[in-house]
Amino acid sequence: SQQGEEDPQALSIQEGENATMNCSYKTSINNLQWYRQNSGRGLVHLILIRSNEREKHSGRLRVTLDTSKKSSSLLITASRAADTASYFCATDEGIYNQGGKLIFGQGTELSVKP
Amino acid sequence: DAGVTQSPTHLIKTRGQQVTLRCSPKSGHDTVSWYQQALGQGPQFIFQYYEEEERQRGNFPDRFSGHQFPNYSSELNVNALLLGDSALYLCASSLGGGANEKLFFGSGTQLSVL
Numbered sequence: 001s002q003q004g005e006e007d008p009q010a011l012s013i014q015e016g017e018n019a020t021m022n023c024s025y026k027t028s029i030n031n032l033q034w035y036r037q038n039s040g041r042g043l044v045h046l047i048l049i050r051s052n053e054r055e056k057h058s059g060r061l062r063v064t065l066d067t068s069k070k071s072s073s074l075l076i077t078a079s080r081a082a083d084t085a086s087y088f089c090a091t092d093e094g095i096y097n098q099g100g101k102l103i104f105g106q107g108t109e110l111s112v113k114p
Numbered sequence: 115d116a117g118v119t120q121s122p123t124h125l126i127k128t129r130g131q132q133v134t135l136r137c138s139p140k141s142g143h144d145t146v147s148w149y150q151q152a153l154g155q156g157p158q159f160i161f162q163y164y165e166e167e168e169r170q171r172g173n174f175p176d177r178f179s180g181h182q183f184p185n186y187s188s189e190l191n192v193n194a195l196l197l198g199d200s201a202l203y204l205c206a207s208s209l210g211g212g213a214n215e216k217l218f219f220g221s222g223t224q225l226s227v228l
Contacts (some may be wrong), residue, residue, distance in 0.1 A: 031214055040202060042118070042219040043157070088156050092214070098149050099210055101170050104156035 006089060006105040014113050017074040021108040023089030024069075032065055032094050033102070034074050037086045046074075046087075051094075081114045118207050118220035126132055126226045127195050128225040133225060139207030141217045143196055146188040147158075147217065148180060149204040163188050164211035192225075200227045 007022045007110040031050045038100070049056045049065045049072070056063045062075040076083055086109050090102040119138045126134050139146050145164045159172035163182035174215035182188045186207075192199055202224050206217035 027123075033216060035130075035217075037221075040151075040153075042204065043151075043217075043220040048216055062115040076135070082178075086209060100162035100164070100208065101157065101159045101172060102217065104149075106154075106156045 006022075006087070006108045008108060009106070010109045012113065013079060015079060015081055017061045017079055017112075019079050019110055019112070021074045021087050021110070023072045023074070023105055024090075025072075025091045025103075028072065028094035030094055030095075032063075032072050033090045034061075034063060034072075035088045035104075037088065037107070041107075043088065046081070050061075069111060077108075079112045081112050083110060084112045085110060096101070117216040118205055119209070120205050120220035120223050122204075122223060123221065124226075126228060127208045128228050129195055129197060129226075131195050132193045133195060135203050135205075135223045135225075136187065137190070137205030137207075137220060138187045139205075143207035143209050143218070144186050145208045145211045146182060146186065147162050147206045147208070148190045149203055149206065150174075151222075152169065153201075160190070160228075162211070170209055195227045197227050200225060 003035045005024050019041040033048045047058050060077045065072045086107045088104045088107045090092050090104045121136045131189040148160040151157040162169045163170040166182045176192045179191045181221045195221045202222045204222045
């Protein structure tokens with residue numbers, strides 16, 4: 001079963017606008033990661049936030065983590081057409097983590113129109 | 115610095131056949147994870163190899179097996195192919211096993227089972 005659930009499933013915005021994607025998960029975690037995927041090919045790591053962190057920035061990306069609500073959000077500021085892609089959150093299994101298993105959500109499909 | 119490479123990029127098989135997919139990790143990485151991604155879904159963890167052993171396994175039948183070689187490259191084997199095995203198979207490499215490091219993904223092998 002899926003650990004992470006992304007919301008919305010699809011998002012369409014204009015260039016220059018901000019895009020916000022949300023992720024919810026079910027169990028305790030050690031960290032949460034966000035990945036990007038273009039056209040069904042390989043995923044690219046964007047950012048990792050650990051369970052004891054609340055916010056992290058990387059360029060135009062801002063990630064928040066609320067472990068009490070078991071949720072995270074990814075904000076992309078000043079979006080560009082090149083940001084068009086699918087975005088996935090991925091979590092480990094916290095205390096149940098026996099190895100390297102990451103559990104991915106179903107993703108948010110972002111479309112940025114020029 | 116070569117990233118994660120997978121071969122072949124595309125493959126067409128018929129039901130009941132067997133398939134072998136190959137992966138070379140990013141230079142310096144010693145851990146390989148395999149994921150299956152059905153169309154419109156997030157990647158699903160198959161298993162992870164570290165120090166030539168299967169470290170953790172997802173909810174996949176025994177028809178899915180793997181191997182890691184001393185040079186850290188890896189193979190994924192699927193026997194008795196079913197139509198439902200049609201998917202994008204992604205290989206990801208990391209360092210040191212576990213789920214606390216970001217993954218570097220290859221571009222995937224698109225498997226079609228007819």
